[in-house]
Amino acid sequence: MLDIQKIRADFPILAQKVNGKPLVYFDNGATSQKPQVVLDAITKYYKEINANIHRGVHTLSQLATDAYEEARRKIQNHIHAQFAHEVIFTSGTTHSINAVANGFASILKAGDEVLVSALEHHSNIVPWQMLCERTGATLKVIPMNEQGELILSEYDSLLSEKTKMVAVNHISNALGTINPIEYMIEKAHQVGAAILIDGAQATPHLKPDVIALDCDFYVFSGHKICGPTGVGILYGKEEWLQKLPPYQGGGEMIATVSFEKTTYADLPHKFEAGTPNIEAGIVLGTAIDYLNGIGFQNIATYEQRLLEYATAKLLEIEGLKIYGTAKEKTSVISFNLEGIHPYDVGTIIDKLGIAVRTGHHCAQPIMDFYKIPGTIRASFAFYNTTDEIDIFVEALKKAQKMLL
Template sequence: MLDINKIRADFPILTQKVNGKPLVYFDNGATSQKPKVVIDAIVKYYEEINANIHRGVHTLSQLATDAYEVSRGKIQNHINAKFPYEVIFTAGTTHGINAIANGFASILKAGDEVMVSALEHHSNIVPWQMLCEKTGAKLVVIPMNEEGELILSEFDKLLSDKTKIVTVNHISNALGTLNPIKYIIDKAHQFGAAVLIDGAQAVPHLKPNVQELDCDFYVFSGHKICGPTGTGVLYGKEEWLRKLPPYQGGGEMIATVSFEKTTYADLPHKFEAGTPNIAGGIVLGTAIDYLNEVGFENIQAYEHELLEYATSKLLEIEGLRIFGTAKEKTSVISFNIDGIHPYDIGTIIDKLGIAVRTGHHCAQPIMDFYKIPGTIRASFAFYNSKEEIDIFVEAVKKAKTMLS
């Protein structure tokens, strides 16, 4: 069991007021709040270490390098990667996806197929569209049903020897659907296709075991797991990372440079050009330590409790419809109220100190499927409470009365 009051005390921002009301932060799907231990670790780095990495013989550079590589090791253990050099530091999920899409430009040819799902964030659609335009490959889409689940029978039919990579999210940011990625990975591999999993929305709720999943790539962002913005991870199987060309050229990713020829550095540096977000990379390890101390089994159980509680309370409101009713889902509720634009409700409840997301959530194809302009999305984290849900539900009721 989680001691919610003790956990909430770890997050300084949760004590503040917004528009004169206590903050109720239900926009965790967009970014998580940061515990004091993470904030302190950022300050500590800049006050005590601040130096570039992998390049200096002086003491501070060595301290920074050691701390950065220790963090890489923490991430390797957290996701159960086979080798530390299969963990590439990035600026976030979008960076990681683009790095792989760029690499596949050297592999794909006209007539090949790239498969995405109807549940994807724009960051896992647009880079693949760009890749297809560049190579002449075809983008194929796994369809979804009314509950917000992927139709696996259609996925099975779409797979063929033309399929070169399948890329799907682990959890939908817009609906909270937990996708059957192990089934998707295993089926795709039967046709020789690589698989990339967008784990941006999954890593706050669970620990991905990349060896058990057998995915070829897994990407996620640090800022959604209590870490700093501008940080992320691209996991790739060694064989793929050696096969693909680097995404960017510059310092650090080279072995030798002459005006005639450049040779690339070994992994992971081949994919880490330039000075990285050193503090961010180090502190991402701090954030992962914090979450593991809380315990992911505890997080999952508690967030499921919040999801069920909020769902039952919201469904008491007449005219309210929840979008995304998959059997397997995480603590995200997307909903609308008949005849009221989601933006209007979001604006009113913001005046009452409540932070939710309104709009298409960078998932326009999902909104087009439901023929709606967007939804109100409440996304819960382990530091939220049932009392906050009660405040939120009453605020939605008040907004509905004002707008009806």
């Protein structure tokens, strides 16, 4: 059992008041809060070893380089990658997906197909649309059902020898659906397609094992796993990273440069042009250490309890409808109150100190499927409590009375 009060004490922001009320932070799907150990690590970097990396012979540069590469190894071990050079630092999930999509422009041709799912965040739709426009490939969509689950029989039918890439999220940011990616990876490989897994919403709740999954690419963001903003990870199998051209050109990613020809550096540096977000990369390692100290199985068990408790409490409210009722889902609840716009509810409960997300959650196709403008989304983390859920439910009732 987790000592929730001790954990909450690690997060200074949770002690503050918003609009005169104790903060209830249920917008973890957008970004997580940061424990004191992460805040201290940010300060420590800038106070003690701030320097550019990989380029200097002086002591600070060497210390910063060592800390940055140690963070890479931590991430390698965390996701169980075979090699550290398969771990590429990026600015976030969006950057990671765009790097892969850009690389596939040198592989795809007219008539090839890219599959995405109906559950995707815009960041896992738009780059593939842009890729298809550039190459003449066709984008196809794996449909979903009313429960917010992918229709796997349709996925099987869409796969063919024309399929060159499948891009699917591990967990839906809008609905919390956990997709059967093991099955999807196996099926994609049977037709010779590569597969990219968007793990932005999954990594706060579980530890991906990229070798066991056998995915070709796995991407995620640091700020959703208690780390800083502006840093993310692109994991790619070595053979794919060797095959793809670099996404950006500049310093660090080169072996030699002349006005006649440039040759590229070895992995991982081929994909890490320019000065990186050094502090954030180092501190992402600190955040991962913190979460592993709590234990991802402990986190998953506790968050499942929060999900079940909140679902039962919310369904007691007359006129409340939950969108996304998949058998396998994580601690996200998207819902609406009948006759009330989600934005209005979010605005009122903010006055009561409660932070939720309202709108389409960068997943407009999902909202179009349900024929709604958006939802109220409550996304829970391991530092939330059932007492906070009770406060949330009472605030919703109050908002409902005010708005109807």
